[in-house]
Structures are given as C-alpha cells and as structure tokens.
Amino acid sequence: MNWFPVELHCHTKHSDGDFSPAELIEQAKIFGLKGIALTDHNTVAGWEETCSCAEKAGICVLPGVEWTTYFGHMLVLQQKDCGGWMDLQPDRIDAATADLRARGGTIGAAHPFEPGNPVGTGCHWDFSVRHWENFHYYEVMNGENPMEKVRNRKSLLAWTSLLDHGYRLTPTSGIDWHSQLNKEFSYACTYVGVPEKDCTAQGMNHAILSGRTSLTMGPLLTMEVCRESQCGGIGDVCPNGRYTFLLHLDPRRAEHWRHLDLQPREVRLVTNGGRVLFQSPCGECKLESSVMLDVQTSWCRAELWGVVRDRESLIAMTAPIYFSQT
Amino acid sequence: MEEILAEEHMFIGADTASNILLPFFVKPGYEGLLFQFSYEPKFLDDEALAVNLLKKSLAKYEGALEDQPDFKAYLPLQNLLTLSLFAPDAYLGSAHRQNPCQQHLISESFASYGFQPHPITKGIWKAAVNAHCVITDFCSWKLRIYALCEEEMM
Ligand SMILES: [Zn+2]
Numbered sequence A: 001m002n003w004f005p006v007e008l009h010c011h012t013k014h015s016d017g018d019f020s021p022a023e024l025i026e027q028a029k030i031f032g033l034k035g036i037a038l039t040d041h042n043t044v045a046g047w048e049e050t051c052s053c054a055e056k057a058g059i060c061v062l063p064g065v066e067w068t069t070y071f072g073h074m075l076v077l078q079q080k081d082c083g084g085w086m087d088l089q090p091d092r093i094d095a096a097t098a099d100l101r102a103r104g105g106t107i108g109a110a111h112p113f114e115p116g117n118p119v120g121t122g123c124h125w126d127f128s129v130r131h132w133e134n135f136h137y138y139e140v141m142n143g144e145n146p147m148e149k150v151r152n153r154k155s156l157l158a159w160t161s162l163l164d165h166g167y168r169l170t171p172t173s174g175i176d177w178h179s180q181l182n183k184e185f186s187y188a189c190t191y192v193g194v195p196e197k198d199c200t201a202q203g204m205n206h207a208i209l210s211g212r213t214s215l216t217m218g219p220l221l222t223m224e225v226c227r228e229s230q231c232g233g234i235g236d237v238c239p240n241g242r243y244t245f246l247l248h249l250d251p252r253r254a255e256h257w258r259h260l261d262l263q264p265r266e267v268r269l270v271t272n273g274g275r276v277l278f279q280s281p282c283g284e285c286k287l288e289s290s291v292m293l294d295v296q297t298s299w300c301r302a303e304l305w306g307v308v309r310d311r312e313s314l315i316a317m318t319a320p321i322y323f324s325q326t
Numbered sequence B: 001m002e003e004i005l006a007e008e009h010m011f012i013g014a015d016t017a018s019n020i021l022l023p024f025f026v027k028p029g030y031e032g033l034l035f036q037f038s039y040e041p042k043f044l045d046d047e048a049l050a051v052n053l054l055k056k057s058l059a060k061y062e063g064a065l066e067d068q069p070d071f072k073a074y075l076p077l078q079n080l081l082t083l084s085l086f087a088p089d090a091y092l093g094s095a096h097r098q099n100p101c102q103q104h105l106i107s108e109s110f111a112s113y114g115f116q117p118h119p120i121t122k123g124i125w126k127a128a129v130n131a132h133c134v135i136t137d138f139c140s141w142k143l144r145i146y147a148l149c150e151e152e153m154m
C-alpha cells in the first residue's frame, strides 16, 4: 500500500478562500501534498480551473462541494449538482444523502461540532441523521490546532460512538484551507492508502470509500494484522480471533510539517468504546512494534500520543481495521 | 443596459436560515447579466450585546467559557447574506463570502467568482437571497439585475 498525504477540505476565491485555484495548487505543492479535494461553499465554479492547474503541477484533485446549509456543513465529492443546499432541512438529510449516494457522490460530515450561529454560520451539525450508512466519511479533525479544541474532541467521541454502532465511516482531517497557514500552529494531514504507485483522484476517492486513511500532525502511523498466512490492513474487515498487530511509524513522512515541535511518547491500540487494548512507549525514531491480541470486538484503530505545542495530545490516528463474528 | 429586477427587502433575526427566491424573465438577445447585491448593516455594533450573544453561543456549543480565553477573536459578530443564481436549466452557484456589497457578471464565456458561465438564454431565471445569519434586529438588502447586450459587454 502506498500512503499519500492529501488535504480534503479546501476553499478558493470561488467562495471565501484567499487563494485563486492556481495559488491553492501552488500552496499544496509547497506543503508536499499529492492531492486535494476542492470543496468551495455551495459552488462548483472552481472545478475546471483547479483541475487544469493541478494537472500541470502533478497534483490530483477530487472535485467537491461543501454543502453550506443552515443546519450543518456536508462535504460531497464527485457530485456536481448542489443547488439543493438551500432547501436542506434537518429532517430531510437522509433523503438527500441517499440521493447523492445513488448518483455516485462521496459524502462526509464536516466539522460537526463547530459552533453554529453567530460564531460559524450553519457550522454546527443539527441534522437528524437516521441513516449514517449513507455517509462515507466523518471529518474528525478540522482547522488549526485541532486537538486543542473541544469541537474536535467531541467529533472524535461521536465518530467512535458511530463505529461502536456498526457504521464504518472513514475518518478524515481537513485544514479547512482558506488562507496562508501559520507556522506556529499544528495541522492534521490525511494520508490515503492507494494500491497503485501513483496518486490519482480515483485512487483518493477509492481510499475514502474503502476506509484507508491515516491522520497525523507529524509522522505517518500505519497498522496491519496477521495470522498464519492471512493479513489485513487499515479499512479491511477480518474475522474475530487472535492476530499479531504490526504498528509502523514513519517519521520521514513528517517532512512537510518539520517545523512543528512534536514529541511522540506512546502508541496505543484502541477498540470499541475507546477502550485501550494495548499501549507501548515510543520515541521519535522509526518504530516497528508488534503484539499478539485476541480481538472479539468490532473495530480496532492505532493512535499515537505525545506532546504537541507543549500539550499532551493525540498526534496521529489510523482508520480502523474492522472485525466481524465468523 | 436594461434593468430587469430591482428588489429591496428587510430581513429580521427570525429570517435566519431561510431564502427568498426571486424569479425574473430574460428576453432573447442579451449577452450578459449584471447583478448588484448589497446589504446593511454588516456588523452588530453593540459590543456588550455581541459579547453576551457570543458567550451564550459558545456556552451552548463548546461548554465552559474558561476554555475559550480568546473568544473575543470572534468579534465583531456579523450578518451573512449570500446571493445564489439559477439559470432556467441549471444551478450556477453562489457567492459565499463576507463582502456586503457585491457585483457579479454572468455570460456564456465568463462568470464572477462563485458562478459558472452560462449562455444568457431566454426564460425564467431565479436569484436567491440566502439568510445564513441575521444577528442584528434588522438587515436590509437590495438586489438589482441588468441585462446587457453585446456592445455593453466590452
Ligand atoms: Zn464548513
């Protein structure tokens, strides 16, 4: 599996961003990103120009829209028709997501616990979702210094609860990129797992649909499980049972956030209810860690904890490996 | 340049999270549409009231205010209205940004930021004024739409 750093939540001058499409692509290049999702508010006007700039720069673009409704913001990728945003009522969300999904859209909830009016207009998620299975992803980390904020800690708890209820939503991060990044701040980056050797828009989309993401403010954390000749990776579904878990931390991947003062301290394996199955200290150097565990729960994710900007914090987190009863 | 719509209206706080849809007819033979959209006030100037509303909102969404030492960064509180456009057969987009005084042009080959270019086809177009947030007691807005012929597009 190849892991490519991407940013899945970007704005341009076509909504309230500072960058033109060309400037956004230039910024993505500076930060070493291999792909972006363009998600301007309620418009697809930037798709064409952004895709053509990106092609020249060797960056892939997943075209999308941030449905900036009055009751929550919803990220919809690869689905052009977005005029329905202004009529979307809290009790109509299931019908809207079913329709978008049927038409091939990839759907995510954006910053669900961001304060709503008058702080952030319509930002707070007030939809009454009955059918979370219509969604593909959940933005658990949003904005700058994500883990210092109550809103993102709530998102992490909510997503964990959705996993516990059997909804296999892929976790993503979004800088929610509107302007120049601040070197003093921490930002999460989503790595997408793509089997092919190059990153493509198709590959990014498929990674989200298949649950292959790993979020980090620094080093890339990945995980695998093996037993006998059978192996599984992030996003896969494996039968319950005894597995050797292999955790891998690659500090070289942190290159584009090198300036950030960040000290990894501990890796954890976390399962249903946020329960810690395993924890092991780790340093800044390359880490390979393996442990044998009997898994009788329905999902398991890896987390990296440590110090970010002088605070104890979650640094990285993989999407889960899912487990099912045989 | 022919004026094809001139609308003035006043929103109140309760209009937050609603839209006003304004259909307008475009006759054949035009090359462009010009939209002038503005609203005021932009800001809630009463700072004491703003701080109060902000505290209430943050308490509701983020818990204790002690965790929000920099809550004043959210000030001043502001109204946000946006303009969205529909051609007879397609949604063209929205100008989702804070500027309370905007001008947009649409033609077959060009469109202002936020909108897709579209031929100025004859038929019923629609403008929507979207009230994302009306934090002041009243917020008045104006929309003027002009149809332009080829010479006027230079
Ligand atoms: Zn948003």
Ligand SMILES: [Zn+2]
Pocket (backbone or CB within 6 Å): A009, A011, A066, A176, A177
């Ligand atoms: Zn956004």
